[in-house]
């Protein structure tokens with residue numbers, strides 16, 4: 001595959017996913033990730049964005065992409081619960097590396113992210129984006145609208161609404177979805193195609209919840225997920241988000257999970273989704289035939305405990321790859 005030269009200059013080679021205590025019958029992720037330069041095509045392309053200037057609380061998620069890649073080294077090709085084997089599915093995975101982020105310039109970083117991911121979409125590759133802070137969801141989703149001419153549905157998993165107008169006049173990790181609804185020129189995401197899952201905790205405010213309600217955004221709290229079950233909630237979210245759209249994007253903020261599953265993040269939450277609920281949401285949402293990408297954001301290795309949050313991020317990434325493998329075998333694509 002080939003990217004335009006001005007785009008290739010914006011990405012830095014990834015730290016390779018290493019080998020990890022291999023059994024002769026294990027196929028590890030290091031065996032399954034191809035060099036993108038040499039690959040003819042790929043189904044899934046990993047892209048890291050080591051950037052956390054949008055964080056207003058505790059920084060550290062600029063180290064997220066390489067934290068998750070390190071944890072991916074412990075992953076193999078098969079998961080018994082979903083019974084998918086990546087090898088027999090024939091799914092092709094590449095790693096494009098990390099976007100060359102500028103810590104001192106959020107808008108320039110967003111411009112680079114949008115440019116790189118737009119070109120990845122033009123190659124027909126489904127991006128697996130590793131953040132980085134949640135401000136990046138805006139350029140991630142804008143890139144998809146660039147290639148679909150709008151008509152994108154979005155499901156977001158998060159502890160927080162992320163619908164702020166601004167933080168003291170600036171773009172932050174609290175503003176991406178307000179921007180997605182109001183600022184994508186000519187082709188913003190329609191509120192009725194946007195669903196938030198997992199919102200919880202005394203870090204939100206009624207003003208922005210009112211905005212969500214008035215706009216017609218469906219907000220499903222973590223409490224509602226615990227009471228109804230993730231399966232039912234995902235069914236509802238998929239019905240809403242895919243109604244009349246050409247493509248679906250999942251934005252997964254690791255702080256939508258309970259702090260037991262994701263302690264290493266800028267704003268950990270008691271009462272968030274369980275690890276199972278997060279994994280099951282990815283599994284169900286990302287098998288959808290319209291699914292065109294995911295970002296997994298706010299994994300902050302310097303704030304982590306025993307590397308658990310990086311492992312959680314890697315497990316979500318593997319469930320995404322597994323779901324795309326399942327979709328590929330189901331759809332014959």
Ligand SMILES: [Mn+2]
Nearest residue numbers: 134158162253
């Ligand atoms: Mn968020």
